[in-house]
Amino acid sequence: MQKLTLLFIFCFSGYLLQAQNQDEATIKxxxxxxxxxxxxxxxxxxLATKIGARLSGSPGAAAAVDWTRHTMLDFADSVWLQPVKVPHWVRGAQEIGKVTNSRKRGTIDMSICALGGSVGTGAAGVTANVVEVKNFDELKQLGQRNIQGKIVFFNRPMDATKINTFTAYSGAVDQRASGPSEAAKYGAVGAIIRSMGSTLEDYPHTGGLRYAPNIPQIPAVAISTKDAELLSRLLKEERDLQFYFETHCQTFPDAPSFNVIGEIKGSLHPEEIIVVSGHLDSWDLSQGAHDDGAGCVQAMEVIRLFKAIGYKPLRTIRAVMYMNEENGLRGGIEYAKQSELKKEKHLAAMESDRGGFTPRGFTMSAPENVVAKVKAWKPLLEPxxxxxxDQQGGGADIGPLANQNVPLFGFLPDSxxxxxxxxxxxxxxxxxxxxxxxFGAAAMAALTYLIDQHGL
Amino acid sequence: MQKLTLLFIFCFSGYLLQAQNQDEATIKxxxxxxxxxxxxxxxxxxLATKIGARLSGSPGAAAAVDWTRHTMLDFADSVWLQPVKVPHWVRGAQEIGKVTNSRKRGTIDMSICALGGSVGTGAAGVTANVVEVKNFDELKQLGQRNIQGKIVFFNRPMDATKINTFTAYSGAVDQRASGPSEAAKYGAVGAIIRSMGSTLEDYPHTGGLRYAPNIPQIPAVAISTKDAELLSRLLKEERDLQFYFETHCQTFPDAPSFNVIGEIKGSLHPEEIIVVSGHLDSWDLSQGAHDDGAGCVQAMEVIRLFKAIGYKPLRTIRAVMYMNEENGLRGGIEYAKQSELKKEKHLAAMESDRGGFTPRGFTMSAPENVVAKVKAWKPLLEPxxxxxxDQQGGGADIGPLANQNVPLFGFLPDSxxxxxxxxxxxxxxxxxxxxxxxFGAAAMAALTYLIDQHGL
Structure with missing residues (x-):
């Protein structure tokens, strides 16, 4: 009996060792x-230079859907489009922002852009005095008496001492998301938000705002971090400065669009799905190279790589390029809804939406035993x-899958x-x-491989 | 007695805890x-945009010496120049490189530059057939019969599968350093070296060569990785291709220059010196922003930061900006020589010469007990x-201090x-x-602080 136990242990150790060598070899x-x-x-x-900007509802987004579908046909077993209605916001003509009446310096042009989802000012623009605040408490203390008829300037910087810049972003982005409606509660006629940028730059960062229900919708713009500093200095010297801004943005009825999905069918457990994903839409100002072109091509590359090295997954590997992460999350919500209707079983969902930088690891939003299992793979990934x-989290687009208890993984590059x-x-x-x-694409493929081989 | 022991342990633990809290607070x-x-x-x-390129012996290098001295006067206790004679190589007029007789494509311009230290071709240039090799073994096998009168084209890429790009560099750079002389042994009239670049680019990478004694000195150029690929393809189709290149570089007599040194005197052990360093010279083609302007300003910043936060070091902290790392290492050698003559005691020497990228850690070249001591500080640095x-190594400029058994530390950013x-x-x-x-500057300051507080 003892001998049998030893034999078993011996064989089992051998098996484990072989499995580990196999994993090491495949990951390499x-x-x-x-x-x-x-x-x-x-x-x-x-995607970035030929298609470029691809805000939901734009011709660029449609071209991106088409290109992604065609591209994946080369290496996925099947590719399909999942219809989804998306918000359709258009920036319109170039924005204007300026201080108009500095006694010291006359007119001073400022670098601004409309926030996504904002109403426009139209050709008349908005002109008003400016009240600077750092947070909603200050706003509340100032109250209607000081805010009515003014432009509120939210100027709390991202905290540079935070090592992870996403932590700094989280600590500042309430100004952009909710600032306009918070200001409107007290009668503000416009909102200027300090850009969500890590350092001093001369260009503005757009991003979505959320108008609260039953509050007047006031026009809102982002201002570059450099001009935010300048405006703040000017206001200290001349409290009666007038600011003028002009935006031409408009919201149209929701537009038809698609999530783009490609998959390799699992050879052993085709019913178990592992999602790797990014979002296809981008803001209109950029090529969306890091946000989130990088995540899209990394997700596609996972299944292309498996084909290229001849790896036949046991589970179904599905690359999902969501539409509308930036200003609605309609793609992520629709995907989860359809998945629930079809009673699909998702073993895991992984998202890359933090840029195409050197990988540092993965965030996880999963039960303890799953986290422990993944951490046991560290020796295979640390090289x-x-x-x-160690960080908690998944991603915006895969977030809605949490209701189905799907373990979520966020690709974590240097921030x-x-x-x-x-x-x-x-x-x-x-x-x-x-x-x-x-490196990021390979890192995602390596973790996908491990989940595919060993389950969760 | 037992009570006393317990009391001692209690007090000592308290002391340790306090020290750790103190370290944590200072590092933060x-x-x-x-x-x-x-x-x-x-x-x-x-340094990069106003002074720019600063090859040893150039006006840029002299301006950099002057600026560095002036800059450090603002925050160092004392600043001085350490004279050192440096090689003086000048590139001269823009180089020309081309395939002259492709039957398919006629003349094809190629992106090349002279290697540092190379002799020039002069206006006549060099024209010859090209023999491609991947390494010195292939060269030897081809021998004089196949090489005589030809240009040797060294085309072994940096190994992209190496995770650390410096490992890939080490595996390829023998072609640049020794290739020209190796080729000349068999009668080659010129050498073309595939640039030491990680990916396909359309610009060449210069860098130093070392002519072997008693071998004819033939002119040598680097070719962009893209053109290396192209040339290799062309040679497969047309073996009798002629390549023409023209360089105008010259070597002048050694020139006077300086290491620039600034320090804060230690309050408790002024005789124990901790060096933080970078090299002030750069290649002539660039602003030397990453190589090694970044290292220089990071080293200076260590002592400026200590002043700024009011930290008075126990040991002497010395920022050394070496001259001539790129093509002679004369500064590093001279510094070690003078240190030995003056019987200075260096507790540690740290160098930053891998670019100003996100820190990942430090390399060490030190006795086991020192390595263990530093690794025990990891909990303070991992956040x-x-x-x-875990990587072995120090740096080129601090290398000569190894003879004096100085523990060496290399700043290790993402590569x-x-x-x-x-x-x-x-x-x-x-x-x-x-x-x-x-982040790099702060990382170097943090490790310097720990060495200063706790010794090695």
Missing amino acids: KIFDQELTNGKSYQMLEY FGLTDF QRYFNYHHTKEDTFDKVNQRELE | KIFDQELTNGKSYQMLEY FGLTDF QRYFNYHHTKEDTFDKVNQRELE
């Missing part, structure tokens, strides 16, 4: 393939610089550069480094 | 200060993303982008991210 093959013959960079070049598995490009004209293909992008 | 202060009020980025902007302390810029026209200020640079 994935990275080698991507770093020598990867296609993610080439795909991103097309590739993937060391951070230092992201908020220099995010939602700006600077988010262009030349800001993406080929090796960094490829 | 260092990062906070640098990320909100750092000056490294501003210093680098001046800032500094997780890699993925470095060899897209290294030694090229692309190594400009706009390729440096402010937060990444600042």
Whole structure:
């Protein structure tokens, strides 16, 4: 009996060792393939430079849907479009922003842009005095008496001492999302939001706002971090400054669009689905190279890589390119809804939406035992610089799958550069480094492989 | 007695805990200060964009010496220049490189540049057939019979599957350093070296060659990785291709120059010196922003930060900006020589010469007990993303201090982008991210602080 136990232990250890060697070898093959013959960079070049901006409802978004479908036909077993109605907001003519009456300096042009979803001012523009605040408490204290008829200038910077720039973003973005409606509660006629940028830059960052129900919708713009500093200094010297801004944005009826989905059918458990994903839409000011062209091509590259190295997954691997993450999340919501209706079983969902930078690890939003299982794979991933598995989180588009208890994984690249490009004209293909992008694609493929092989 | 022991343990634990809290607090202060009020980025902007290229012996190098001395006077206790004679090589007029006789395509311009230290061809240029090799073994097998009178084209790429790009560089750079002399042994009349670049680019990477003694010195150029691929393809189709290149470089007598040194005197052990360093010279094609302007401003920033947060070091902290790392290492050698003559005691030497990218950790070249001591500090550094302390190594300029048994530390940033810029026209200020640079400066200051507080 003892001998049998020993024999069993011996064989089982051998089996484990073999499995580990097999994992090591496949993961090495994935990275080698991507770093020598990867296609993610080439795909991103097309998406970012040939198609470019692709806000929901725009011709660019339609072209991106078409291109993604065609591209995936080359390496997926099947590709289909999932219809989804999306908000249709259009920026219109170039915005104007300026201080009009500085006694010291006359007219001073400022670098602004309308926030996504904002109403426009039309050709008449908005002219008013400016009240600067750092947060909603200050706003409340000032009250209607001080705010009525004014433009509220939200000027709380992202906290530069936060190591993870996404933490700094989370700590400041309430100004952009809710600031306009908060200001309107007290009778403001417009809102200027300090851009969500990590450092001092001379271009503005757009991004979505959310108008609260039953509150007047006032026009809102982002101002570059440099001009936010300048405006703040000017206001300290001249409290009666007048600011003028003019925006021409409009919201049209919801438009038809699509999530684009491609998959490789699982050979052993085709009913178990692993999602790898990014979002196809981008803001209108940029090429959407990091946000989220990078995530899209990385997700597509996972299934292309499996084909390229001849790996036949046990489970179904599904690359989902969601539409409308930026200003509605309609794609992510629709995907989860359809999945529930079809009673699909998702083993895991992974999202890349933090830029195409050097991988540091993955965030997880999953039960403890799943987290523990994934952390046990660290020795297989650490040689590739993937060391951070300690942060909570999944991603915006896969978020709605949480209701179906799907373990969620967020690709976690280095965060230092992201908020220099995010939602700006600077988010262009030349800001993406080929090796960094490829590393991310390979990292996602490696984790997908491990989940596919060992389940969760 | 037992009670006394317990009391001792209790007090000692309290002391340790307090020390750790103190370390945590100071390190946080260092990062906070640098990320909100750092000056490294501003210093680098001046060095890279106002002074620019600064090859040893050039007017740029002299201006950099002057600027560095002046800059450090603002925050160092003392600043001085250490004289050192440096090689003086000048590129001269723009180089020309082309295939002259393709039957299919006629004349094809190629993107080349002379290697540092190469002899020039003069106006006559060099025209010859091309023999492509991947390594010195192939060259030897071809022998004089096949090489005599030809141009040897070394075309072994950096291995893209290496995770650390410096490993890939080490595996390929023998072609640049020794290739010309190796080729000349068999009668070659010129050498073309595939650029040391991580990916396909259309600009060449210069860098130093070393002519072997008693071998004819033949002119040598680097070719862009894209054109290396093209030339290789063309040679497969047309073996009798002629290549023409023209370079106008010259070597002048050694020139006078300086290491620039600034220090804060230690309050308790002034005789124990901790060096933080970078190299002030750069190649002539670039602004030397990452290589090694970043390292210089980070080293200066360590002592500026200590002043800014009011930290008075126990040991002497010395910022050394070496001259001539790129083509002679004369500064590093001279510094070690003078240190030995003066019987100075160096507790540690740290170097930053891998670019101003997000920190990953530090390399070490030190006795086992020192390595163990530093690794015990990991919990204090990991919250800032500094997780890699496992690689061997110090740095080129501090290398000569190894003879005096000085523990050496190399700042280790993420390596993925470095060899897209290294030694090229692309190594400009706009390729440096402010937060990444600042993180590096703070990381170096944090480790310097720990060494200063706890010794080694």
